[in-house]
Amino acid sequence: MSTTPDIRFPRSTSETGRVSPKYTRHGSGAKGGFEMAAWLFMRLSGIVLVVLIFGHLFVNLMVGHGVHAIDFGFVAGKWANPFWQWWDLAMLWLAMLHGANGVRTIINDYADRDSLRFWLLVVLYAAATAIIILGTLVIFTFDPCPVINGVHTGADFCPKP
Amino acid sequence: MTASTAEPASKVELPASVGGGGEIPTFDVTLRVRRYNPEVSDESHWDEFKLTMYGTDRVLDALHKVKWELDGSLSFRRSCAHGVCGSDAMRINGRNRLACKTLLKDLDTSKPITVEPIKGLPVEKDLIVDMEPFFQSYREIMPFLVTTGHAPTKERLQSPEDRERFDDTTKCILCAACTSSCPVFWTDGQYFGPAAIVNAHRFIFDSRDDAGDMRLEILNDKEGVWRCRTIFNCSEACPRGIQVTKAISEVKQAVLARQF
Known part of the structure; x- marks a missing residue:
């Protein structure tokens, strides 16, 4: 009597584990909400940025004396106005988050080694955070006529002691 | 009275050189196939086959000709061969297509036609991937x-x-x-x-x-x-x-x- 050979079902590979682990999804969609929010943010921030950036370019390059008027005093004058402070703040935050999220998706798409992806993301987040914090500080603490150790340093238009 | 009637006069006389229903033109093609056999080598390589094919032939017919007449070890999937079963998707000249729906005459036959397995899935042998x-x-x-809810007693209607x-x-x-x-x-x-x-x-x-x-x-x-x-x-x-x-x-x- 010959023994029956062990014949496996041809489509049972997901149970036997022959499928490479690189195709197996981990977790149960826990981060889906974040990915959806990121997707939505990219579209909404993109629309707002078009208005902000073209408004910024128009005011800086076209209005009045146009591009020739841009100097230290021009920027100082703009940032003396809370409207332009908030305009530039919104532009900074939206552009940085929009850009950083775009680079994040590119890293996730193309960096196939886990450690490489991790470190690229660390560098990206650190750079984005540093620029956002520095930029925010500059916009709100900008003083065109600082007095350092009793010495007036600053532009020509600053009040003289 | 005559028993036989004459042939209808409208019948078009075909010259003797045309055999019946008009012949299908033939042309030569070179098929470059990505070969992989894990029992022989871990490396995959290209094999070239020179074939004479008809104007009505598809890439699948060329693969059949190779398998049936030149190299029986060539492996690929195909079932219905008429674009419905979805077995023979492959990368032909760098584009994913069904071999049974791609006519050779629609490809550039002056250059070799490359045939590879579809990308992103593990190759098992030649053009067969693990699906x-x-x-x-x-x-x-x-x-x-x-x-x-309850199953209806007749079919589920839909507008x-x-x-x-x-x-x-x-x-x-x-x-x-x-x-x-x-x-x-x-x-x-x-x-x-x-x-x-x-x-x-x-x-x-x-x-x-x-x-x-x-x-x-x-x-x-x-x-x-x-x-x-x-x-x-x-x-x-x-x-x-x-x-x-x-x-x-x-x-x-x-x-x-x-x-x-």
Whole structure:
């Protein structure tokens, strides 16, 4: 009597584990909400940025004396106005988050080694955070006529002691 | 009275050189096939075959000619050979197509025609890939009718308008041409892929189905619809002409609409 050979079902590979682990999804969609929010943010921030950036370019390059008027005093004058402070703040935050999220998706798409992806993301987040914090500080603490150790340093238009 | 009547005068006289119904022109083609046999070598290589083919022949006929007359070890999948079973998706001249729907005369026969297995899935031998990861994703989106309540005593009725809503995605033959043309899937095999989303779309937008929410929840995943970058490779690759990227976008919108 010959023994029956062990014949496996041809489509049972997901149970036997022959499928490479690189195709197996981990977790149960826990981060889906974040990915959806990121997707939505990219579209909404993109629309707002078009208005902000073209408004910024128009005011800086076209209005009045146009591009020739841009100097230290021009920027100082703009940032003396809370409207332009908030305009530039919104532009900074939206552009940085929009850009950083775009680079994040590119890293996730193309960096196939886990450690490489991790470190690229660390560098990206650190750079984005540093620029956002520095930029925010500059916009709100900008003083065109600082007095350092009793010495007036600053532009020509600053009040003289 | 004569017993025989004359032939109708309108019959066109064919010259003797034309044999019956008009002959099909032949031409020479070179087929470059990506070969891989793990029992011989871990490396894959290109094999070239010179063939004389007819103007009505498809790439599949050329592969048959190689397998039946030149090299019986050539391995590829095909079942119906008429563009319905979805067995013979392969990368022909760098594009994902069905070998049985690609006429040789439509390709540039002055250069070798390259035939490779579809990308992103593990190659088992020559043009045969392991489709299991592909079907694993397909099974996860529950590609079957799910209903609640009592089953009706007759068929479930649906208006032509409701049927039209998902008509495009019913055409899928699961050949994997779309999923294996997706650059996101090439680097991230965990992505559900266009085909799974298309087949989820087919039931999400079916008025008779009640599990749309569950499927949207499954696809609202880190590896779900948000992985799609709207590259349109899938729409271009689909041998059935399904607007795959559009279907994926509709599922994205349905996931969003569910949240707000």
